[in-house]
Amino acid sequence: MKEHFDQANFDTRFPVQIQYESIKRFELHWHSYLEIFFTLEGSIVITSDNLSFYLDAGDICFLNSGVIHSISQTGIYNRIINMKISVTEKGPFYKLVTAD
Secondary structure, eight states: OOOOOOOOOBBTTBBBEEEEEOOOOEEEEOOOOEEEEEEEEEEEEEEETOOOOOETOOOOOEEETTOOOOOOSSOOOOOOEEEESSOOOOSOOOOOOOOO
């Protein structure tokens, strides 16, 4: 199995992408952004460098850019929040804007 580079297109005004999803399988890959997984329901396993990290409901995992990894379900239905954060944008601070 050959790994591949995964690319995300970020908005330069707010270089963060947040997804609510279910994971079945994502083959070996790496990317230039930080990635955070928060397991809401069920469980997933993240494998990197022959180490496996099992995330159950309530667990969080941070992956640095450039880390080769794969993600898969454990046989249990899952729902996760996946956050991708650009490390290539120039701005040092970003603010979430909320409606008043």
